[in-house]
Amino acid sequence: MEQVTTAPLKKTPLNSRHKSSGAKMVPFSGWEMPLEYSGITDEHMAVRTRAGLFDVSHMGEIEIAGNDALAAVQRISSNDASRLQIGQAHYSLLLTPQGTIRDDLLVYRLAAAHFLLIVNAGNIQDDYAWIAEHIKPAGDAVAVDASSRYALLALQGPKSLEILQPLIGVELGDLKYYRFVHGEVAGVRATVSRTGYTGEDGFEILVPPQSADRVWQAILQTGQSAGVIPCGLGARDTLRLEAGMRLYGNDIDDTTTALEADLGWTIGWVKNDFDKTIGAAALREQKAAGVRRKIVGFEMVDPGIARHGYDVCTGAPGAPPVGKVTSGTQTPYLKKAIGMAYLPVEHTTPGATFDVDIRGRRARARVVPMPFYKRGAQSNS
Amino acid sequence: MTYPAGFKYTKDHEWIDLSGDRAKVGITDYAQQQLGDVVYIELPEVGAKLKQGQSFGTIESVKAVSDLYSPLSGEVVEVNTALKDKPETVNKDPHGSWMIVVKMASSAEAGALLDATQYTDLTK
Numbered sequence: 213m214e215q216v217t218t219a220p221l222k223k224t225p226l227n228s229r230h231k232s233s234g235a236k237m238v239p240f241s242g243w244e245m246p247l248e249y250s251g252i253t254d255e256h257m258a259v260r261t262r263a264g265l266f267d268v269s270h271m272g273e274i275e276i277a278g279n280d281a282l283a284a285v286q287r288i289s290s291n292d293a294s295r296l297q298i299g300q301a302h303y304s305l306l307l308t309p310q311g312t313i314r315d316d317l318l319v320y321r322l323a324a325a326h327f328l329l330i331v332n333a334g335n336i337q338d339d340y341a342w343i344a345e346h347i348k349p350a351g352d353a354v355a356v357d358a359s360s361r362y363a364l365l366a367l368q369g370p371k372s373l374e375i376l377q378p379l380i381g382v383e384l385g386d387l388k389y390y391r392f393v394h395g396e397v398a399g400v401r402a403t404v405s406r407t408g409y410t411g412e413d414g415f416e417i418l419v420p421p422q423s424a425d426r427v428w429q430a431i432l433q434t435g436q437s438a439g440v441i442p443c444g445l446g447a448r449d450t451l452r453l454e455a456g457m458r459l460y461g462n463d464i465d466d467t468t469t470a471l472e473a474d475l476g477w478t479i480g481w482v483k484n485d486f487d488k489t490i491g492a493a494a495l496r497e498q499k500a501a502g503v504r505r506k507i508v509g510f511e512m513v514d515p516g517i518a519r520h521g522y523d524v525c526t527g528a529p530g531a532p533p534v535g536k537v538t539s540g541t542q543t544p545y546l547k548k549a550i551g552m553a554y555l556p557v558e559h560t561t562p563g564a565t566f567d568v569d570i571r572g573r574r575a576r577a578r579v580v581p582m583p584f585y586k587r588g589a590q591s592n593s
Numbered sequence: 594m595t596y597p598a599g600f601k602y603t604k605d606h607e608w609i610d611l612s613g614d615r616a617k618v619g620i621t622d623y624a625q626q627q628l629g630d631v632v633y634i635e636l637p638e639v640g641a642k643l644k645q646g647q648s649f650g651t652i653e654s655v656k657a658v659s660d661l662y663s664p665l666s667g668e669v670v671e672v673n674t675a676l677k678d679k680p681e682t683v684n685k686d687p688h689g690s691w692m693i694v695v696k697m698a699s700s701a702e703a704g705a706l707l708d709a710t711q712y713t714d715l716t717k
Contacts, residue, residue: 252630252655253632253681446629516633516635517653541655542633542653571658
């Protein structure tokens with residue numbers, strides 16, 4: 213049998229710190245990442261009630277700069293970057309000419325003509341090559357894959373601000389949602405944004421990779437009495453699901469259009485030169501014609517947990533399935549089996565019911581609005 | 594981890610507490626560690642007839658679904674329905690969280706089960 217050599221897994225600067233802290237490590241998008249430390253439930257609840265610290269250094273950072281940087285970003289990013297002030301970020305998509313999703317990302321405006329794009333780990337090389345190619349018509353703009361220059365930590369939870377404030381000179385209370393500042397965290401040069409993937413208040417912290425461990429330790433130590441704990445990708449997934457956030461590769465990909473994914477709000481329909489945005493024409497057409505299917509959030513009515521890949525059915529037993537569950541599990545805070553799936557548009561009204569094929573058994577589910585969880589609005593009944 | 598010497602074990606990480614013709618079945622500490630936080634358990638009805646090696650239910654964590662395999666042939670005479678409401682007890686006390694009690698069809702099958710030493714070696 214032929215020996216196949218697989219490339220070794222990439223490691224973030226915190227790899228040995230995770231291992232010495234007892235994290236269960238797993239492969240993820242070519243990286244060796246912590247899945248969990250004290251357990252997914254424990255970590256999820258820590259983020260919902262106190263704070264959790266995540267290493268997300270595997271994600272990619274692509275910088276675009278030059279006199280025509282804005283025009284360049286406008287071509288490749290679905291949202292309207294001209295609305296970003298310096299020190300502001302927004303959520304956006306990279307689209308194919310068909311209007312389907314190549315990646316989802318955050319776009320930061322570092323300066324009038326300098327942008328930072330934070331992309332998914334599994335897409336870094338493809339995104340960079342595609343961006344470099346498609347910004348050329350914009351003129352004086354260059355893209356750089358700067359991923360190796362950054363480590364990225366995410367501190368998330370209601371106690372995030374009180375934990376981070378002693379470590380940074382900037383007044384965090386003045387930092388609004390989706391804004392960022394440059395400063396020092398634990399004496400280390402950092403860019404801190406009020407963003408996150410959990411549905412809680414929190415901060416994402418870009419630091420030089422060689423200083424990542426120092427910042428990681430400083431946050432855990434300073435936040436010890438407030439109850440911060442290290443958290444892995446397992447909890448990251450259950451938290452974002454409760455918050456109704458899509459996961460690239462599961463809920464959105466190059467077969468789902470931005471409108472089918474119910475992300476029409478990330479499209480800068482009225483931006484200057486919208487027609488130059490890749491994917492714009494296809495989305496205009498789909499908007500006019502109407503989508504035929506759409507993503508919904510759902511919760512199980514019958515017992516059972518709906519998982520990624522399970523068929524969903526709207527017809528009588530025997531009728532072919534109409535789609536698949538794209539994300540699903542039972543989540544620790546809500547303690548409900550919830551998920552996302554694409555359904556024919558006529559079945560997407562909240563309250564509509566459908567069946568999930570759970571390993572051969574049809575179980576009833578109900579469409580519910582997303583997000584499933586909103587901070588400040590809950591009591592877990 | 595020391596596995597209770599009085600139990601028998603299977604390579605599918607179940608423990609069996611034998612008493613006369615009754616076998617109490619659960620999953621081992623190794624199994625619950627592999628699974629992660631248990632959130633859902635599906636168990637059979639009392640009266641279900643099982644063959645050795647047959648799936649008698651499923652145990653689900655946040656990330657995965659695992660089948661539960663009957664270590665012995667026989668009839669299910671008791672089901673721990675309390676576990677369904679508090680599945681996390683499997684993580685906290687795996688060797689104390691029994692799932693089903695099987696009335697064995699044949700005591701000969703018990704000979705094929707592993708003892709604590711053999712099972713410990715398996716998990717190394």
